[in-house]
Amino acid sequence: MDGLTLYDHPESGNGHKVRLLLSLLNIDYTLVFKDIHKGETRLPDFLAINPNGRIPALQLADGRCLSESNAILFFLAEGTDYMPQDPYLRAKVMSWLMWEQYEHEPTIAVARFWCHHLDMTPDRKALLAEKQTKGKAALALMEKTFSLAEWAVGTDPSIADIALYSYTSVAEEGGISLTPYPAMRQWLNRMAALPGFIPMDPWTG
Amino acid sequence: MDGLTLYDHPESGNGHKVRLLLSLLNIDYTLVFKDIHKGETRLPDFLAINPNGRIPALQLADGRCLSESNAILFFLAEGTDYMPQDPYLRAKVMSWLMWEQYEHEPTIAVARFWCHHLDMTPDRKALLAEKQTKGKAALALMEKTFSLAEWAVGTDPSIADIALYSYTSVAEEGGISLTPYPAMRQWLNRMAALPGFIPMDPWTG
Numbered sequence: 001m002d003g004l005t006l007y008d009h010p011e012s013g014n015g016h017k018v019r020l021l022l023s024l025l026n027i028d029y030t031l032v033f034k035d036i037h038k039g040e041t042r043l044p045d046f047l048a049i050n051p052n053g054r055i056p057a058l059q060l061a062d063g064r065c066l067s068e069s070n071a072i073l074f075f076l077a078e079g080t081d082y083m084p085q086d087p088y089l090r091a092k093v094m095s096w097l098m099w100e101q102y103e104h105e106p107t108i109a110v111a112r113f114w115c116h117h118l119d120m121t122p123d124r125k126a127l128l129a130e131k132q133t134k135g136k137a138a139l140a141l142m143e144k145t146f147s148l149a150e151w152a153v154g155t156d157p158s159i160a161d162i163a164l165y166s167y168t169s170v171a172e173e174g175g176i177s178l179t180p181y182p183a184m185r186q187w188l189n190r191m192a193a194l195p196g197f198i199p200m201d202p203w204t205g
Numbered sequence: 206m207d208g209l210t211l212y213d214h215p216e217s218g219n220g221h222k223v224r225l226l227l228s229l230l231n232i233d234y235t236l237v238f239k240d241i242h243k244g245e246t247r248l249p250d251f252l253a254i255n256p257n258g259r260i261p262a263l264q265l266a267d268g269r270c271l272s273e274s275n276a277i278l279f280f281l282a283e284g285t286d287y288m289p290q291d292p293y294l295r296a297k298v299m300s301w302l303m304w305e306q307y308e309h310e311p312t313i314a315v316a317r318f319w320c321h322h323l324d325m326t327p328d329r330k331a332l333l334a335e336k337q338t339k340g341k342a343a344l345a346l347m348e349k350t351f352s353l354a355e356w357a358v359g360t361d362p363s364i365a366d367i368a369l370y371s372y373t374s375v376a377e378e379g380g381i382s383l384t385p386y387p388a389m390r391q392w393l394n395r396m397a398a399l400p401g402f403i404p405m406d407p408w409t410g
Contacts, residue, residue, distance in 0.1 A: 052304065052346060066296050068303035075296035091271050091280035098273035099257065101307045141257060 001076070003061025004029040007049060009036045010201045013109055013166035014069035015056040021076055021162050024196040070097040073159040082159050092153045096160035107135035109167045111174030116203060128175070135176050139184060142168070147183035150190060157194060165191050170200050206281070208266025209234035212254060214241045215406045218314055218371035219274035220261040226281055226367050229401040275302040278364040287364050297358045301365035312340035314372040316379030321408055333380070340381050344389060347373070352388040355395060362399060370396050375405050 006022070006029050008015035022029055034040045034055050041053045050057040050067040058066045058075070066072050074097070077083040084090055111131040118124050142164065145152060152160035169188055172178060178185055191197065211227070211234050213220035227234055239245045239260050246258045255262040255272040263271045263280070271277050279302070282288035289295055316336040323329050347369065350357060357365035374393055377383060383390055396402065 051349065052308070060293070064293060066293075066300060068300040068307075070303050071296050071300035074299045075292065078292060078295075087280065087283060088265070088269060088271075090283075091276050094279045095271060095273040095276035097303070098275050098306055101303055102273075102311070103257070106307070106311065144256065 001027055005032055005059040006030070007032045007034050007041075007046065007057045007059070008055050009034055011203060012036070012055055013170065013200060014105070016166040016198075016200050017069045017162050018056050018058065018072050018076070020166065020198055021073055021082065021159065023198045024082070024162075024194060025076065025080055026196060027076070070101060070159075070163050073097070073163060077159045081156065082162065084154055084156075084158060086154075089154045093158050093160045096152050097163050100163045103134070103141075104138045104164065105167060107131050107138055108171050108174060108176060111135055111176060112167070112170060112203075113174075115174050132174065132176050135171065135174065136180075139168070139171065139176065139178075139181050142187075143181040143184045146187040150187070157191070161187075161191060166200055170203070173203055206232055210237060210264040211235070212237045212239050212246075212251065212262040212264070213260050214239055216408055217241070217260055218375065218405060219310070221371040221403075221405050222274050222367050223261050223263065223277050223281070225371065225403055226278055226287065226364065228403045229287070229367075229399060230281065230285055231401060232281070275306060275364070275368050278302070278367060282364045286361065287367065289359055289361075289363060291359075294359045298363050298365045301357050302368050305368045308339070308346075309343045309369065310372060312336050312343055313376050313379060313381060316340055316381060317372070317375060317408075318379075320379050337379065337381050340376065340379065341385075344373070344376065344381070344383075344386050347392075348386040348389045351392040355392070362396070366392075366396060371405055375408070378408055 004027065006018060008019065008031060010033070034046060036055065040046060041055055047053055049059060049065045052067055054067065056069050056072060058072045066075055074083070084093065111128060114124065114128050114131070120128070151157050152164060165188070168184070192199065209232065211220070211223060213224065213236060215238070239251060241260065245251060246260055252258055254264060254270045257272055259272065261274055261277060263277045271280055279288070289298065316333060319329065319333050319336070325333070356362050357369060370393070373389070397404065
């Protein structure tokens, strides 16, 4: 797949998912930095790429664009080892992608973002604690999963694992300790051992 | 596809998506009511079906289970007219499914739920107003989409439209008027004219 351009920000776990899959698949691409802190994703040139004003967004060689990190993973993984062929396993992958965007990212990623960006008033502290509690519930479900199986779906790594990896690996930056989840930490290590693996960048923002 | 059992609750738009697609595809299934208000989805028998404790969940004839409404749509639609064949259009469908679970359901569906279930303290009123504001932004993006095209992706209805339909059709139950979105209301009418269409049940809870 030639001529890809990824619009992204280094602190984004949603962006890292895409960069990680591109690296695992050894696909070259052009990386364009958009500073989310300066509102660059709300400017007209970017809204023409993603009307929803969010990174990551992927532009194909012919100019067409895709948004939503997990949809980009789905697009890139089809026909590779990172997306199963079996209909039931494919639906299980999709189930994890949906769960990640509904229960995992809005708690674990948002807690991390708030810890770095918000002045912690008492009201916000209470909301942060709620996010952290829900994030821990999400990690508990993952711990149960990885205590029974090496990978999220079937017997091989898939885009379900990639979607779950990025924000889980930096959950502690949002005040959520990974210590209570030993099976999940072993899975994080298995992910980091994949040929072509790249880690999340440390927070610099 | 024979022998399907759907675990569901009549007030759930996530459940309605699945019932709507099954009806459009003329697929028979057994419906099992789980009372979310009485915690029936947190009991061991249901957690064996979906460890995440949420309806809808679909059980196949062989006993295997799927959760996450949009993943169930993906499973049922593959090979039918409701899922395109073209890789780019398939990714666009996926992009809408992800967007719906991240930006639409957590605002529009949650506002509706709160309006029916929560005692409205001043704090909750403020949070509800925030949900409604974000819900309106989601509907504005849909209005822009449907002012340019008849369907969410390509030239035909797909599971992207089905995923967007259910909670949009009852947004007013969450205090979000549909009046400012004429192109979107025309799309709602197009959806309701599909052969086999079934509407959301009125709220009874």
